[in-house]
Amino acid sequence: MYEKNGEKYFIVDAHIALWDGRASNQKNIHGKQFIDCFYDYHKNLSPEEVVWDYDTYTYYGGQRLLKDLFEDGYVDHAIFQPAILSDFYVNGFGQTEDALALTRANPGKLTYNHAWDPRHAEAGLEQLRKDAARMNLQGVKLYTAEWYGDSRGWKLDDPWSRRYLEECLELGIKNIHVHKGPTIRPLDRDSFDVADIDKVATDYTELNFIVEHVGLPRLEDFCWIATQEPNVYGGLAVAMPFIHTRPGYFAQIIGELLYWIGEDRILFSSDYALWTPKWLVEAFVDFQIPAELTEYAPITVEQKKKILGLNAAALYGLDVPEELRLPAGTVSREEAVAS
Amino acid sequence: MIAVATSLQSAVVAALATVVDPELDQPITDLGFVRSIRIDPTGVTVHLRLPTSFCAPNFAYLMASDAVDALRRVPEVGKVTVLLDDHHDSDKINAGLAADAGYVGTFGSEAEQDLDELRRIFQRKAHTAAMERSVMALLRSTGTTVEQLPGLTLGQLPGGSHKEALLRRRTAIGLGIRPDDLVLVGDDGVPVPAEAIPMRLRFAKAVRISVEGNAHFCRGLLATRYDNEPGGLITDTRRTT
Numbered sequence: 006m007y008e009k010n011g012e013k014y015f016i017v018d019a020h021i022a023l024w025d026g027r028a029s030n031q032k033n034i035h036g037k038q039f040i041d042c043f044y045d046y047h048k049n050l051s052p053e054e055v056v057w058d059y060d061t062y063t064y065y066g067g068q069r070l071l072k073d074l075f076e077d078g079y080v081d082h083a084i085f086q087p088a089i090l091s092d093f094y095v096n097g098f099g100q101t102e103d104a105l106a107l108t109r110a111n112p113g114k115l116t117y118n119h120a121w122d123p124r125h126a127e128a129g130l131e132q133l134r135k136d137a138a139r140m141n142l143q144g145v146k147l148y149t150a151e152w153y154g155d156s157r158g159w160k161l162d163d164p165w166s167r168r169y170l171e172e173c174l175e176l177g178i179k180n181i182h183v184h185k186g187p188t189i190r191p192l193d194r195d196s197f198d199v200a201d202i203d204k205v206a207t208d209y210t211e212l213n214f215i216v217e218h219v220g221l222p223r224l225e226d227f228c229w230i231a232t233q234e235p236n237v238y239g240g241l242a243v244a245m246p247f248i249h250t251r252p253g254y255f256a257q258i259i260g261e262l263l264y265w266i267g268e269d270r271i272l273f274s275s276d277y278a279l280w281t282p283k284w285l286v287e288a289f290v291d292f293q294i295p296a297e298l299t300e301y302a303p304i305t306v307e308q309k310k311k312i313l314g315l316n317a318a319a320l321y322g323l324d325v326p327e328e329l330r331l332p333a334g335t336v337s338r339e340e341a342v343a344s
Numbered sequence: 345m346i347a348v349a350t351s352l353q354s355a356v357v358a359a360l361a362t363v364v365d366p367e368l369d370q371p372i373t374d375l376g377f378v379r380s381i382r383i384d385p386t387g388v389t390v391h392l393r394l395p396t397s398f399c400a401p402n403f404a405y406l407m408a409s410d411a412v413d414a415l416r417r418v419p420e421v422g423k424v425t426v427l428l429d430d431h432h433d434s435d436k437i438n439a440g441l442a443a444d445a446g447y448v449g450t451f452g453s454e455a456e457q458d459l460d461e462l463r464r465i466f467q468r469k470a471h472t473a474a475m476e477r478s479v480m481a482l483l484r485s486t487g488t489t490v491e492q493l494p495g496l497t498l499g500q501l502p503g504g505s506h507k508e509a510l511l512r513r514r515t516a517i518g519l520g521i522r523p524d525d526l527v528l529v530g531d532d533g534v535p536v537p538a539e540a541i542p543m544r545l546r547f548a549k550a551v552r553i554s555v556e557g558n559a560h561f562c563r564g565l566l567a568t569r570y571d572n573e574p575g576g577l578i579t580d581t582r583r584t585t
Contacts, residue, residue, distance in 0.1 A: 038432050045565055045568045247561075258553070265550070
């Protein structure tokens with residue numbers, strides 16, 4: 006919980022990781038290149054006083070995570086969104102068992118989402134059923150650009166992917182987080198293309214599709230799709246830290262998102278440990294759209310409360326203390342439309 | 345800016361300045377992607393660099409091969425060598441460039457078709473963003489209203505950098521640049537219906553913000569990655585002045 010000027014905010018960090026990028030876990034040069042690239046993101050977009058040293062960054066462990074999120078970072082609840090990257094790391098990049106153990110040891114504070122890859126076909130479906138039971142899955146994190154043998158990526162509307170989505174429906178896994186990221190190897194098409202989300206969001210209306218990084222660097226394509234598909238959400242991972250380095254650009258991103266998809270479908274996250282939540286939460290609560298951007302309305306306290314936690318709490322059925330909810334009688338835009 | 349001392353140096357830099365990052369819609373010389381230029385009696389060697397090891401290899405290849413093509417058009421340049429540094433696919437891309445293998449030839453079974461369609465996607469985005477910049481500048485600086493936009497022609501746009509940029513991008517996607525050509529057209533040249541103009545401009549704005557934001561991000565990452573090491577250092581052993 007974060008409190009400022011008499012307002013209390015319930016904080017859900019909707020995208021965190023517990024990774025091991027140390028040399029001892031790197032399978033090949035790409036493992037090093039990957040964590041180095043993350044570290045450059047971290048260094049470039051963090052305020053100087055919160056930049057970590059490289060060794061800490063490659064591996065920080067569960068206790069550090071708990072401190073950064075829950076002791077220092079105002080976070081009430083956080084959701085693991087792992088990137089497995091088994092072609093780059095001996096024991097994977099995201100540390101599944103450690104994250105799961107941490108989740109069990111801190112009931113009510115952490116949610117563990119896992120991953121699936123439709124290229125594992127039938128065997129992967131069986132694994133998904135087992136994972137769903139063992140990990141109590143409510144969501145998954147999908148990474149469509151990951152290597153797998155000769156394949157350089159996949160699409161959500163591929164036939165096998167559809168079977169996995171149908172299995173998610175069966176298993177009650179409702180939140181499908183999708184990372185649209187750089188391909189590691191060339192594809193002829195644009196690897197950030199979000200068009201496949203449009204197709205599956207139309208076909209599986211009971212699933213929620215949370216597009217991480219709000220589709221950046223294809224913000225406009227994401228917004229366009231999200232306006233037409235009510236079950237598409239935008240995760241602010243990677244977009245958040247612009248609030249420090251590029252506040253004008255951050256204002257435009259938020260202004261565009263509020264215009265196109267509205268305040269009920271935007272989710273805060275620090276993308277820990279790319280960045281840490283403390284300074285992001287503080288900055289976002291203090292943030293205002295600059296007056297010179299006259300085309301956007303000022304952002305309200307209520308909108309900030311939704312973005313910082315209430316929207317994610319609704320998706321994951323989290324219990325929000327009475328005093329941190331919006332006052333009774335406040336209806337969201339969509340509820341207002343529906344009623 | 346890259347400092348030049350001879351006409352060959354300036355011709356080489358000018359050639360590189362025609363190479364654009366398709367996604368950011370800015371010249372690689374402005375973005376700092378040109379790491380070094382070496383001119384010797386037999387030719388020119390250019391090293392390129394990118395903000396991360398994982399910048400999409402298709403775009404990386406596109407810029408590097410465009411640089412080769414642009415440099416080869418410089419008179420008296422000699423042998424052209426372009427090398428991409430510090431990329432996860434540097435070896436493969438550099439070997440492909442040296443052998444003139446083309447994109448498909450360079451990446452073999454990993455590539456299915458050439459990059460023309462990918463390039464067109466971003467040329468269309470660049471046109472959309474340039475159109476928005478021109479129209480918004482007009483709305484801000486003159487009494488023109490949104491209602492007057494349906495008949496707006498290129499000839500009615502004030503001259504300047506926005507208009508020049510728009511004309512270049514229209515040319516790139518095959519649209520006309522005559523003074524009586526309409527400004528508000530789709531990527532296919534079909535006029536945007538009057539009632540659709542406000543939404544078209546609104547979407548175009550999102551496109552522009554996206555493109556500009558990516559450029560901010562990439563510039564910042566490049567500076568961090570190379571610890572603010574300036575690019576564009578020229579060494580010239582052919583210099584006669």
